[in-house]
Amino acid sequence: MPGLGYAIIKGLQTKTWEIEGVCMDYLLLSRLARLDVKWISELVGNEHFAGPKSNPFFELLMVTEGPVYLEVGEERLELRSGETFLLMPWEKHGCWKPIGAQSGFYWVQFAADPGLILHKEDAAERYPAVIPAMQDLRTSHSDSYMDFLLLPRQSKPFNRYELLGLFEKIHQQFHVPKGYFRYRATLLLGQILELLAQDVLDQKDLQAEVSSTFLLYRRLVNLLDETYTTNPSSEDLEQALHHNYEYLCQIFKKYASTTIGSYVHQLQIQKAKHLLTSTSRMIRDIAEEVGFQDPYYFSRIFKKLEGISPQQFRDI
Incomplete structure (x- = not known):
């Protein structure tokens, strides 16, 4: 029986998923990836949003109040309230149009090892079927069989209020750092990424049935x-x-x-x-x-x- 990852990839081969006419790309995050939150901030208005930027980490944005006019490379996006966007390391981005004084977004920079893999819909056949059943064997090595979370490059998740709450909690950890705040921030980021991945399964009916x-x-x-x-x-x-x-x-x-x-x-x-x-x-x-x-x-x-x-x- 093909695994969950295989069912998802097959779904990509047969469906075109869009947000308001924009064809979606995905990032594959290994279930075994080590995550490390580097920084988080909440930006409002244009003060810190002008000029092109890039950094060596992955960057996840979630719009608190839209619209936000995000330029990524040569692509110009208009992100609405509750939408998210995932940036690759060193990917140039900035604003292509001033945003309103009340518009803004959370952004969190994080490292991942192994890194996220940018996944194009037309490249689905590059990824083999995942058989998570082998991971149940006590003799298998933890890194022998990789399965992935499928993260949307751009999305408008149903559970946006829950996600915004988690972003706020990470922000609080860095605003008032105490004890193992980085560890707690990493756990919260893991919850965010899992919710985004689960939202893809829920919205696109890709739940794998267990026989x-x-x-x-x-x-x-x-x-x-x-x-x-x-x-x-x-x-x-x-x-x-x-x-x-x-x-x-x-x-x-x-x-x-x-x-x-x-x-x-x-x-x-x-x-x-x-x-x-x-x-x-x-x-x-x-x-x-x-x-x-x-x-x-x-x-x-x-x-x-x-x-x-x-x-x-x-x-x-």
Whole structure:
């Protein structure tokens, strides 16, 4: 089953989304990105809005009172109250027409690692399907399978008052900095970005449905994680999950791209590696603890997965 990110990208391929006739671009933010708020301010009127500007950080604007006449590169935009716009690092911007004395916006500068990826609608095929099911495996690395939040370059979100409240809270953190104010500001920015991404899903009906087979897969993964040292049999799995073993194998292979037996071995070797480096216990005792009665078979599986023997791994 394709993941949520895949469903979103497919949506981009089949729909043209616009705000008052403006074709929308998007930015892809890795779920694992590290965010860091650098600065926030609320601008009102033209005093600090004249002349071209650029900076080395991403910049998110949200209009508190419109219109705001924003020029980005050679593009001239008229942003209304409640609209947002995301600027890339060093992207030149400024005003192309004076704004009213009461018009203004919040802007927050932030760093992201890895950075946001500017995503054109006609480039949808560049991004592969995301399979978040693999992230449920205890043996997968956190950065092995990337999934993204889809952020609109320009938007008019439904939940603008909630968003404005979060901008105000970040502004307060920097206006009266106390304790871990930067950490709190980063958490608030994460909420803002999640709300903007969720708004895309809500407005464009891109919610990915979770199938009953995926829920069964999650139950199977959890069961294996809890019982792998006992080498659960096919009968054990059938009795616990109330499904035929062949069907369970098909479901697991579909989502995890590996077999149940291979995953059990990966879990066993993962724990064995920890014991080899953190204890001085004999290898045969470690093999028995992780589920191998035969130490020679344990060494064979270990070398198959790691490329070296257990003793060589310990000596590194």
